[in-house]
Amino acid sequence: xxxxxxxxxxxxxxxxxxxxxxxxxxxxxxxxxxxxxxxxxxxxxxxxxxxxxxxxxxxxxxxxxxxxxxxxxxxxxxxxxxxxxxxxxxxxxxxxxxxxxxxxxxxxxxxxxxxxxxxxxxxxxxxxxxxxxxxxxxxxxxxxxxxxxxxxxxxxxxxxxxxxxxxxxxxxxxxxxxxxxxxxxxxxxxxxxxxxxxxxxxxxxxxxxxxxxxxxxxxxxxxxxxxxxxxxxxxxxxxxxxxxxxxxxxxxxxxxxxxxxxxxxxxxxxxxxxxxxxxxxxxxxxxxxxxxxxxxxxxxxxxxxxxxxxxxxxxxxxxxxxxxxxxxxxxxxxxxxxxxxxxxxxxxxxxxxxxxxxxxxxxxxxxxxxxxxxxxxxxxxxxxxxxxxxxxxxxxxxxxxxxxxxxxxxxxxxxxxxxxxxxxxxxxxxxxxxxxxxxxxxxxxxxxxxxxxxxxxxxxxxxxxxxxxxxxxxxxxxxxxxxxxxxxxxxxxxxxx
Amino acid sequence: xxxxxxxxxxxxxxxxxxxxxxxxxxxxxxxxxxxxxxxxxxxxxxxxxxxxxxxxxxxxxxxxxxxxxxxx
Numbered sequence: 001x002x003x004x005x006x007x008x009x010x011x012x013x014x015x016x017x018x019x020x021x022x023x024x025x026x027x028x029x030x031x032x033x034x035x036x037x038x039x040x041x042x043x044x045x046x047x048x049x050x051x052x053x054x055x056x057x058x059x060x061x062x063x064x065x066x067x068x069x070x071x072x073x074x075x076x077x078x079x080x081x082x083x084x085x086x087x088x089x090x091x092x093x094x095x096x097x098x099x100x101x102x103x104x105x106x107x108x109x110x111x112x113x114x115x116x117x118x119x120x121x122x123x124x125x126x127x128x129x130x131x132x133x134x135x136x137x138x139x140x141x142x143x144x145x146x147x148x149x150x151x152x153x154x155x156x157x158x159x160x161x162x163x164x165x166x167x168x169x170x171x172x173x174x175x176x177x178x179x180x181x182x183x184x185x186x187x188x189x190x191x192x193x194x195x196x197x198x199x200x201x202x203x204x205x206x207x208x209x210x211x212x213x214x215x216x217x218x219x220x221x222x223x224x225x226x227x228x229x230x231x232x233x234x235x236x237x238x239x240x241x242x243x244x245x246x247x248x249x250x251x252x253x254x255x256x257x258x259x260x261x262x263x264x265x266x267x268x269x270x271x272x273x274x275x276x277x278x279x280x281x282x283x284x285x286x287x288x289x290x291x292x293x294x295x296x297x298x299x300x301x302x303x304x305x306x307x308x309x310x311x312x313x314x315x316x317x318x319x320x321x322x323x324x325x326x327x328x329x330x331x332x333x334x335x336x337x338x339x340x341x342x343x344x345x346x347x348x349x350x351x352x353x354x355x356x357x358x359x360x361x362x363x364x365x366x367x368x369x370x371x372x373x374x375x376x377x378x379x380x381x382x383x384x385x386x387x388x389x390x391x392x393x394x395x396x397x398x399x400x401x402x403x404x405x406x407x408x409x410x411x412x413x414x415x416x417x418x419x420x421x422x423x424x425x426x427x428x429x430x431x432x433x434x435x436x437x438x439x440x441x442x443x444x445x446x447x448x449x450x451x452x453x454x455x456x457x458x459x460x461x462x463x464x465x466x467x468x469x470x471x472x473x474x475x476x477x478x479x480x481x482x483x484x485x486x487x488x489x490x491x492x493x494x495x496x497x
Numbered sequence: 498x499x500x501x502x503x504x505x506x507x508x509x510x511x512x513x514x515x516x517x518x519x520x521x522x523x524x525x526x527x528x529x530x531x532x533x534x535x536x537x538x539x540x541x542x543x544x545x546x547x548x549x550x551x552x553x554x555x556x557x558x559x560x561x562x563x564x565x566x567x568x569x
Contacts, residue, residue, distance in 0.1 A: 312534025344532040413533045
């Protein structure tokens with residue numbers, strides 16, 4: 001590391017050193033360091049020893065499974081990316097890919113070491129991002145943000161699967177504070193520009209906010225516990241004392257039967273999954289949909305559920321974006337998907353059209369259609385229009401789809417439908433009688449929106465008692481365990497983004 | 498002063514609090530109605546409701562001011 005003074009400074013900033021971080025992350029006695037003897041070998045730093053060239057790299061185990069780690073050392077030239085350090089990290093990427101093990105970055109780096117890279121040898125750089133793209137969906141990639149990361153070290157999380165950020169001490173931005181001042185004249189702090197509040201609540205670039213380094217490393221371990229080491233393996237099963245056939249009568253009290261009434265869907269998810277444990281992904285962004293990693297009967301699942309508490313659970317551009325990405329993540333690593341429907345549809349109107357709701361909605365359709373992992377859908381209450389499709393409706397190959405007696409599946413709600421279907425009829429009625437007639441006509445439509453109508457047409461597999469939700473999900477996942485889906489060969493689809 | 502703004506174009510269905518009322522984090526201020534759903538507008542900060550800018554049956558657009566909360 002960069003000497004006792006800089007180590008003390010690191011601690012005074014409320015940050016752990018790179019060695020302390022590795023000690024918390026890696027199982028004792030399993031760390032094998034690569035390139036400990038490295039130096040910058042750069043004439044610009046003649047006579048100066050840059051320990052490990054500012055990047056600690058090696059292989060070690062987390063909960064008994066091997067991972068590759070690249071950890072930037074802020075006490076060595078602010079963790080800047082030097083030639084030798086980057087070569088070491090390239091070796092980690094190479095080994096992670098060759099051995100099919102997860103790659104973890106602990107980022108605390110000012111970005112490129114401009115002092116020695118300001119010329120046009122830049123023309124040959126950038127391999128790190130291209131290689132990350134090759135690794136995507138093959139091995140899990142985690143980029144933990146433990147300091148202020150600019151430019152180079154901000155794109156690493158941009159291409160990683162999971163990005164936790166430490167509150168108050170970390171940030172990421174394509175341009176650091178000084179560059180931003182010079183380039184666009186904006187005077188802004190790192191925290192204001194790219195702190196955890198921005199990226200976990202506004203931009204959606206980060207997945208999880210943590211209080212300090214210690215919590216950050218704990219959440220990295222928890223995240224990886226849901227994942228296989230690579231896309232050819234199944235995720236690890238964790239034995240649980242929580243029986244798969246446990247009834248969940250508390251759901252009667254959590255979900256109001258009145259379809260317009262809001263409630264917190266997270267309580268439903270907690271009640272249903274093993275031991276009530278969920279690792280929420282992007283919990284503070286696009287809160288109208290919730291995504292989380294959990295287990296049922298010990299097997300990891302990805303839960304996608306509408307959140308009636310926020311925007312009535314209606315889908316907007318960010319919700320579609322968040323869900324699509326989460327579905328792609330789970331599908332890539334053989335994690336089964338569970339969809340809990342309570343969605344009035346996609347938000348309509350000129351605001352969302354300008355935001356490109358069509359292409360964002362298409363992205364969610366794309367991800368859900370593509371997913372070949374076991375998929376189970378439960379329709380709790382409303383599931384209207386394209387909202388029903390993107391939540392893995394019957395036509396989207398669920399392996400098991402069930403509905404509560406309160407389910408309402410239709411192209412749209414009766415109150416909206418009446419204005420379209422019966423517009424002429426209503427116009428012909430004298431104005432004072434119109435509200436009454438509208439109610440009667442809506443009631444006629446409502447009678448056909450019934451889970452037993454869907455079940456009568458065999459378009460849901462069963463209508464269940466809400467208390468049986470956990471049992472039904474466990475059953476659906478177990479039945480689909482060995483499913484195989486073969487799609488026509490293609491290089492890749494053309495992704496709506 | 499903390500601003501509470503509408504997150505969605507909606508009708509104002511109910512105003513739950515009064516001006517001058519003391520509120521805690523997570524309290525409902527107003528219930529909007531949009532997409533055939535009741536959408537509670539909650540405060541993320543505790544304080545006193547200084548100004549209410551909506552009343553029942555108003556129509557709000559996304560971003561419209563609903564209330565001002567005095568955090569002190």
